[in-house]
Amino acid sequence: MSNSDNSFSDSERAGLYRAIYERRDVRSQFLPDPIPKPVLMRLLKAAHHAPSVGFMQPWDFILIDSLEVREEVLASFNEENAKAADNYTGERQQTYRSLKLQGITESPMNLCITCDRSRGGAHVLGRNSIVDMDLFSTCLAVQNLWLAARAEGIGVGWVSIIDQTRLADILNLPENVYPLAYLCLGYVSEFLDKPELETKGWRSRLPLEELVHGNGWGKPLIW
Numbered sequence: 001m002s003n004s005d006n007s008f009s010d011s012e013r014a015g016l017y018r019a020i021y022e023r024r025d026v027r028s029q030f031l032p033d034p035i036p037k038p039v040l041m042r043l044l045k046a047a048h049h050a051p052s053v054g055f056m057q058p059w060d061f062i063l064i065d066s067l068e069v070r071e072e073v074l075a076s077f078n079e080e081n082a083k084a085a086d087n088y089t090g091e092r093q094q095t096y097r098s099l100k101l102q103g104i105t106e107s108p109m110n111l112c113i114t115c116d117r118s119r120g121g122a123h124v125l126g127r128n129s130i131v132d133m134d135l136f137s138t139c140l141a142v143q144n145l146w147l148a149a150r151a152e153g154i155g156v157g158w159v160s161i162i163d164q165t166r167l168a169d170i171l172n173l174p175e176n177v178y179p180l181a182y183l184c185l186g187y188v189s190e191f192l193d194k195p196e197l198e199t200k201g202w203r204s205r206l207p208l209e210e211l212v213h214g215n216g217w218g219k220p221l222i223w
């Protein structure tokens, strides 16, 4: 049986685009209020409905509310962030150091979305030539959750300034399971209008026209 209603109504469409444009990476605006279980389950269900190569569904969801575990992850962030700051000098380094790049303990819930690289056996349909397709599939689960969270009024922050081997140890992950995304989740005081990195002068959104090519890299697009 198929869904006979092929297009969305204007308001449904507007809701989808609103989630896309108003989704933000949240680090500083977390409130401590817990996320009710039914809401959390809706977010995980949205993630679980992401597309995946060969319908592999390589993800698992590790919910982390223990402050002790989060403090261990934060310690890894602090070490890695100090190393990352050394990539810059002068004013740029000062700006880098002033950026808040995680909300690990301020947010009430952390979530690690993992990728089980062995799920589905040795031959997953569509993953024969490009083996990293399982990782890309898991990224889509992250994005589904991020958008659904925005629609629920919940902020999500992705923290990637972490040592992955240490994170896998902290979370006791099996050998084949890769900690793809470490996320902070919680209700927020506000969603910023623009990416924080843009507001703080780190980097701006590139003009879309410069990124669209026709029939090959650098060729003008004639519409």
Ligand SMILES: Cc1cc2c(cc1C)N(C[C@H](O)[C@H](O)[C@H](O)COP(=O)(O)O)c1[nH]c(=O)[nH]c(=O)c1N2
Residues within 6 Å of the ligand: 023, 024, 025, 026, 027, 100, 101, 102, 158, 159, 160, 161, 194, 195, 196, 197
């Ligand atoms: C894979 C990946 C990894 C990270 C991020 C994102 C993604 C997709 N981002 C968030 C990133 O800085 C942010 O998405 C952009 O600056 C754009 O801002 P909005 O997401 O539109 O608010 C991010 N932010 C941060 O403060 N610390 C981090 O470690 C990371 N890591």
